[in-house]
Amino acid sequence: SDADAQVTPDDIKAWVAANGELPQGAVVAMNSGWQAHLGTDKFRNVGADNAMHFPGFHVEAVKQLLEGSPKAIAVDTLSLDFGKSPDFIVPNT
Secondary structure, three states, X not given: OOOOOEEOHHHHHHHHHHXXXXXXXXXXXXXXXXXXXXXXXXXXXXXXXXXXXXXXXXXXXHHHHHOOOOOEEEEOOOOOOOOOOOOOXXXXX
């Protein structure tokens, strides 16, 4: 429900606590439901502030994942970063 939501390190810790360690070579995918907006203006979701608003990964969560065993990170949005990101740094992490 929060277009500016981010997957955080605490989210990953909670998932691991509930499900166990991520398997070697895992693909970690964020399923925010945002794909429902594909093909519409809502997919980019440019607000009155002239910024995009869609969910993504917090850079610290990506760093945490990269320290582990995942092979890839995926999202159902326009970017790994959340839309309102000031620098879109996640892919460069």
